Amino acid sequence: MADAKVIPFDDDRSRGGAKGPSRRRSRRPGEPVAVREARGPAERPAGVQPVPAAAEPPLAPEPAQAPAQTGGGGGWERRIAGGLQFLRRRITGDYDVDEFGYDKELTDQVLMSLLRPVYEKYFRVEVKGIENIPADGGALIVANHSGTLPLDGLMLQVAVHDNHPHQRHLRLLAADLVFMLPVVNELARKAGHTLACAEDAQRLLEGGELVGVMPEGFKGIGKPFSERYKLQRFGRGGFVSTALRAGTPIIPCSIVGAEEIYPMIGNAKTLARVLGFPYFPITPTFPWLGPLGAVPLPTKWTIQFGEPIPTDGYPPEAAEDPMLMFNLTDQVREQIQHTLYKLLVQRRSVFF
Numbered sequence: 001m002a003d004a005k006v007i008p009f010d011d012d013r014s015r016g017g018a019k020g021p022s023r024r025r026s027r028r029p030g031e032p033v034a035v036r037e038a039r040g041p042a043e044r045p046a047g048v049q050p051v052p053a054a055a056e057p058p059l060a061p062e063p064a065q066a067p068a069q070t071g072g073g074g075g076w077e078r079r080i081a082g083g084l085q086f087l088r089r090r091i092t093g094d095y096d097v098d099e100f101g102y103d104k105e106l107t108d109q110v111l112m113s114l115l116r117p118v119y120e121k122y123f124r125v126e127v128k129g130i131e132n133i134p135a136d137g138g139a140l141i142v143a144n145h146s147g148t149l150p151l152d153g154l155m156l157q158v159a160v161h162d163n164h165p166h167q168r169h170l171r172l173l174a175a176d177l178v179f180m181l182p183v184v185n186e187l188a189r190k191a192g193h194t195l196a197c198a199e200d201a202q203r204l205l206e207g208g209e210l211v212g213v214m215p216e217g218f219k220g221i222g223k224p225f226s227e228r229y230k231l232q233r234f235g236r237g238g239f240v241s242t243a244l245r246a247g248t249p250i251i252p253c254s255i256v257g258a259e260e261i262y263p264m265i266g267n268a269k270t271l272a273r274v275l276g277f278p279y280f281p282i283t284p285t286f287p288w289l290g291p292l293g294a295v296p297l298p299t300k301w302t303i304q305f306g307e308p309i310p311t312d313g314y315p316p317e318a319a320e321d322p323m324l325m326f327n328l329t330d331q332v333r334e335q336i337q338h339t340l341y342k343l344l345v346q347r348r349s350v351f352f
Contacts, residue, residue: 251306300347
């Protein structure tokens, strides 16, 4: 059927089959349409009373053509076409990476898609305080670190991207070991991770990026289960110095739920030294169950972002003041620890 048109009520072109003015005449005031059409050029018969104009039934426009279905096969066709275009760009090298190796397209379309089911269905992450992350500009997110394997950093990355109104990307600062492991090194670079050094962090912050750091490092992620949710030392406050130089806010972040995914009840230090690892974890399931023991427990997570701590009000030389760095580092650490305790009190269960 041809495309339907809404015809104005007083347009005579919508009535009659003949074309041109010779077959039409104007309707007299008060004359019903049906009478005029039936009578043709003759006069109205006697006794036929005109119907008031207000009582004339409106001409119904032709039904509009049904819109094309957007779901079903069309949706799958678009997905397949998009996937083929993505593969073509990957094969031909027609994609962009920044100076740190970050591949935004691969992160959005592949890596995030792989992590999202774990984030939403397995750990069921609940996010609070996302409004404390600015809409644009640089900011440094400082979080606690735990869980034996660094899954908390990956879940934090998904939490920021999927919950922030502007879908901001978190650029994590990672330890040297991450970039020494095959495959992991390449994937980390593609996902936007970079070496945890002050120079790289400052360049990212000054470039308006959202940067994430976990100052506890291996001391936090590899601590025994008996010390869960007790923050370790935050280093020498290098992250504070970096934020001061860039003039960007510091956002404390508390993560609850990661401590229990691999309850670390022992550490095979000799084996760790042989393999070059900072620790070799022993859990209730690993290495006893082999590869199956590497599956994390499905704990319920909560990630809360605290109120930003501004740094743009300090003079440039403040970054060299050790007492100021100590005070700000302690302030960030205490805020994270206090929020952890509060979330633990509110938590009903480790798994629900």
